[in-house]
Amino acid sequence: MLEKKLGKQTVIFKQPPTIAATASIVGPKEGKGPLAPYFDQILDNELWGERSWEMAESKMVREVLSKTALNASKAVSRIDYILAGDLLNQCIAASFGVRESGIPMFGVFGACSTMGETMSLGAMLIDGGFASNVVCLTSSHFCSAERQFRFPLELGAQRPPTAQWTVTGAGGVLLSSEGTGPFVKKITTGKIVDMGIKDQNNMGAAMAPAAADTIFAHFEDTGLPQDYYDMIVTGDLGRIGREIADDLLSSNGIRIGSILNDCGVMIFDMKQDAHSGGSGCGCSATVFAGFLYDRLKKGKLNKILFVPTGALLSPTSVQQGESIPCIAHAVAIENG
Amino acid sequence: MTGDEYKKYVDSKAPDSKLLRNVIRAFSVGGLICVVGQFFVNSFSRMGFDMDVSASLTSMTMIFLGVLFTGLNLYDDLGRFAGAGSIVPITGFANSIASPAMEYKSEGYVLGVGARMFLIAGPVLVYGISASIIVGILHYLLKF
Numbered sequence: 296m297l298e299k300k301l302g303k304q305t306v307i308f309k310q311p312p313t314i315a316a317t318a319s320i321v322g323p324k325e326g327k328g329p330l331a332p333y334f335d336q337i338l339d340n341e342l343w344g345e346r347s348w349e350m351a352e353s354k355m356v357r358e359v360l361s362k363t364a365l366n367a368s369k370a371v372s373r374i375d376y377i378l379a380g381d382l383l384n385q386c387i388a389a390s391f392g393v394r395e396s397g398i399p400m401f402g403v404f405g406a407c408s409t410m411g412e413t414m415s416l417g418a419m420l421i422d423g424g425f426a427s428n429v430v431c432l433t434s435s436h437f438c439s440a441e442r443q444f445r446f447p448l449e450l451g452a453q454r455p456p457t458a459q460w461t462v463t464g465a466g467g468v469l470l471s472s473e474g475t476g477p478f479v480k481k482i483t484t485g486k487i488v489d490m491g492i493k494d495q496n497n498m499g500a501a502m503a504p505a506a507a508d509t510i511f512a513h514f515e516d517t518g519l520p521q522d523y524y525d526m527i528v529t530g531d532l533g534r535i536g537r538e539i540a541d542d543l544l545s546s547n548g549i550r551i552g553s554i555l556n557d558c559g560v561m562i563f564d565m566k567q568d569a570h571s572g573g574s575g576c577g578c579s580a581t582v583f584a585g586f587l588y589d590r591l592k593k594g595k596l597n598k599i600l601f602v603p604t605g606a607l608l609s610p611t612s613v614q615q616g617e618s619i620p621c622i623a624h625a626v627a628i629e630n631g
Numbered sequence: 632m633t634g635d636e637y638k639k640y641v642d643s644k645a646p647d648s649k650l651l652r653n654v655i656r657a658f659s660v661g662g663l664i665c666v667v668g669q670f671f672v673n674s675f676s677r678m679g680f681d682m683d684v685s686a687s688l689t690s691m692t693m694i695f696l697g698v699l700f701t702g703l704n705l706y707d708d709l710g711r712f713a714g715a716g717s718i719v720p721i722t723g724f725a726n727s728i729a730s731p732a733m734e735y736k737s738e739g740y741v742l743g744v745g746a747r748m749f750l751i752a753g754p755v756l757v758y759g760i761s762a763s764i765i766v767g768i769l770h771y772l773l774k775f
Binding site for chain 1: 632634635637638640641644645646647648653701702704706707708709710711713714717718723726727729730731733734735737750751
């Protein structure tokens with residue numbers, strides 16, 4: 296009998312891990328957005344003194360790792376595991392970022408859902424008694440993502456209104472077996488959902504069914520009332536994707552429109568020319584590590600369901616005309 | 632909901648591009664670039680070059696300006712504003728070659744700049760040249 300398993304997709308922790316600290320670093324555009332006061336560091340230049348966008352991104356990972364440990368007043372050597380991933384081919388931002396740390400590392404790929412995936416796995420490592428301190432790290436960089444997935448930066452092309460803007464940022468979350476909360480109480484692991492959307496410029500529409508599927512499964516598995524959470528916050532659906540997810544959930548009898556929010560909508564202002572909103576691993580990671588963690592710590596939010604969403608495509612699959620498989624991982628975080 | 636139904640639903644949700652606004656911007660900026668080109672044609676003719684040479688010199692000047700503005704990080708902003716207005720003229724073609732050259736410089740001059748420079752312009756050249764050869768052959772045959 297699996298005593299910690301709830302329904303088909305959910306795990307409930309016996310000794311819920313504490314989120315002991317978080318840290319976030321963002322780029323200049325994010326630093327002009329509405330959440331600017333909540334980030335630990337705002338870069339004034341996307342290259343940050345490095346010779347390539349990729350190395351700038353891995354520098355963010357490296358710095359956010361030490362900031363996370365520092366914010367928890369823990370020595371980096373007390374970290375048992377790092378769980379990290381990013382969007383670049385072979386997750387180079389993560390592995391280059393932690394290569395000097397000397398800490399055992401699991402590389403994780405969940406595209407933009409990576410923060411949800413690493414927090415889920417980290418919480419299981421801790422509740423399973425395999426670790427006391429786990430750092431979950433992820434990053435994305437507008438410039439490195441553009442060159443990998445789209446066009447050279449200086450190409451004078453237009454984007455459609457459904458397109459999203461990859462967030463330049465890295466977030467770190469330190470999960471610990473000891474502490475006073477906020478706690479990771481439950482996780483609901485997503486399954487891959489593919490509704491046949493092929494448009495790389497409309498990822499919100501591709502990912503919304505995955506987000507709705509995981510949120511639906513969470514309520515099914517736990518039997519919680521629909522108004523249980525103060526906020527349900529998806530990763531990077533953007534304005535259009537958030538609306539679609541809300542519609543899909545409503546048609547399945549889950550009416551959470553008033554508490555459903557999205558990190559991609561929160562991180563940029565409408566005026567910032569980010570079209571439908573932010574995206575990328577760094578989007579949900581920095582909004583959680585910056586804004587949401589602050590709200591939880593201050594008791595402005597007490598129960599949230601954090602649902603980072605990922606589009607599991609590659610430049611090759613897009614060019615070969617394949618549809619976009621998507622996933623969303625839910626992490627239920629509560630004070631007390 | 633089936634995949635097709637979902638696609639229809641998504642299309643109904645996605646806002647359309649602002650067509651009229653984009654057309655006006657493309658027309659004005661594209662027109663303006665052509666006026667600049669015409670200015671160079673006239674200037675070169677006035678300097679005493681004949682029409683063919685003036686046209687070639689103008690193309691070279693416009694390509695130079697397209698590359699210069701790409702290097703100054705300005706052409707992408709112009710492109711975002713003007714769309715086809717700055718893509719279609721020869722300056723846009725120059726931008727499509729200069730921008731990957733800049734982007735892939737971090738991978739070296741051979742496999743970075745050299746190999747990737749025609750990432751976007753390459754297909755235009757392949758099909759443009761192929762089409763011109765086919766039209767040339769047809770022209771030759773029809774003359775008989």
